[in-house]
Amino acid sequence: MCTGIRFTDDEGNMVFGRNLDWSFSYGETVLVTPRGFSGDYAYGDIDGERSRAVIGVGVEMGGMPMYFDCANESGLAIAGLNFPGYASFASEPEDGRINILTGEFPLWVARNFDTVDEAEKALANVTLVAPDDPKRPKSFLHWFVGDATRSIVIEQMADGMHIHHDNVDVLTNQPTFDWHMENLRNYMNVGSDMAEPVTWGEQQLTAWGAGVSMHGIPGDVSSPSRFARVAYTNTHYPVQNGETANIARLFHTLGSVQMVEGMARMADGKYERTLFTSGYYAKTNAYYMNTYEDPAIRTYPLADYDLDSTEIIKA
Numbered sequence: 001m002c003t004g005i006r007f008t009d010d011e012g013n014m015v016f017g018r019n020l021d022w023s024f025s026y027g028e029t030v031l032v033t034p035r036g037f038s039g040d041y042a043y044g045d046i047d048g049e050r051s052r053a054v055i056g057v058g059v060e061m062g063g064m065p066m067y068f069d070c071a072n073e074s075g076l077a078i079a080g081l082n083f084p085g086y087a088s089f090a091s092e093p094e095d096g097r098i099n100i101l102t103g104e105f106p107l108w109v110a111r112n113f114d115t116v117d118e119a120e121k122a123l124a125n126v127t128l129v130a131p132d133d134p135k136r137p138k139s140f141l142h143w144f145v146g147d148a149t150r151s152i153v154i155e156q157m158a159d160g161m162h163i164h165h166d167n168v169d170v171l172t173n174q175p176t177f178d179w180h181m182e183n184l185r186n187y188m189n190v191g192s193d194m195a196e197p198v199t200w201g202e203q204q205l206t207a208w209g210a211g212v213s214m215h216g217i218p219g220d221v222s223s224p225s226r227f228a229r230v231a232y233t234n235t236h237y238p239v240q241n242g243e244t245a246n247i248a249r250l251f252h253t254l255g256s257v258q259m260v261e262g263m264a265r266m267a268d269g270k271y272e273r274t275l276f277t278s279g280y281y282a283k284t285n286a287y288y289m290n291t292y293e294d295p296a297i298r299t300y301p302l303a304d305y306d307l308d309s310t311e312i313i314k315a
């Protein structure tokens, strides 16, 4: 399972991040794609005139950075999360369209747009392609895209591309975004206030501490439960000032939905766990990441790399 969140600091700078939950690593690292990199996309040269510098977590395949999540120097970020059973892509490119291999989609978005509005507009001409090619392993994802103003969820299904404005700024996995938003209505009774004393019959009941009003928020790690829990946390967390407090917010909010060894097995019998948590703060133009084995948060400021280089940089 995976979880993505977005929020802003007290000055309106975006913070965006995700948990990557899985049973094994693909050898992913922080990768910087400098402005001068010339992308050899599967379906032609689809980058526009100005290519933005991009940083994120991914793997290099065939000379291309395949990002799991990434952000650009303008403060636009994107993350791919599993969506099997619902995601459905074209198996071949279509004439007259911008054809994008699904694995290259995060790079294309981050290279070419400054805002969610711009990216959303461009999607009208996009065909997402997952060819039947053993050399190109498939992944069935939906994507979460955010900037300083808002976030959207992109779900390409058999009946077309669905783009949702995301009012709670979170995403998990299956089922569809619409379903998750409808499900939130099950939890509208909960809140963060200290529970007031009540009387049942002749019995006085008083809260034994904080947290009683939150009863009902599910504690398990299934996708619908994580969606409800992280939507609650993300929308109730007070706005923060500065790097330390906002990165703490990012990692604690994602920590509230992390998967711990032993909690849940995947279909292959292995335990799923939060292999890494990563994210971007637009104010510092930096990526942040920690892993299951090494929870110390490392910082990767874009300014530390040669952004005018032509080669992918492994941070």
Ligand SMILES: C[C@H](CCC(=O)NCCS(=O)(=O)O)[C@H]1CC[C@H]2[C@@H]3[C@H](O)C[C@@H]4C[C@H](O)CC[C@]4(C)[C@H]3C[C@H](O)[C@]12C
Residues within 6 Å of the ligand: 001, 002, 020, 021, 022, 026, 059, 066, 067, 068, 080, 081, 082, 083, 084, 102, 103, 136, 137, 138, 139, 140, 141, 173, 174, 223
């Ligand atoms: C497995 C990852 C998603 C994790 C997740 O959402 N888990 C949910 C578990 S569950 O189903 O809901 O149980 C996804 C996110 C990004 C994906 C990777 C990226 O898309 C980059 C390439 C793309 C290639 O097509 C496949 C390999 C790959 C390297 C992908 C492997 C895998 O599908 C990743 C790593």
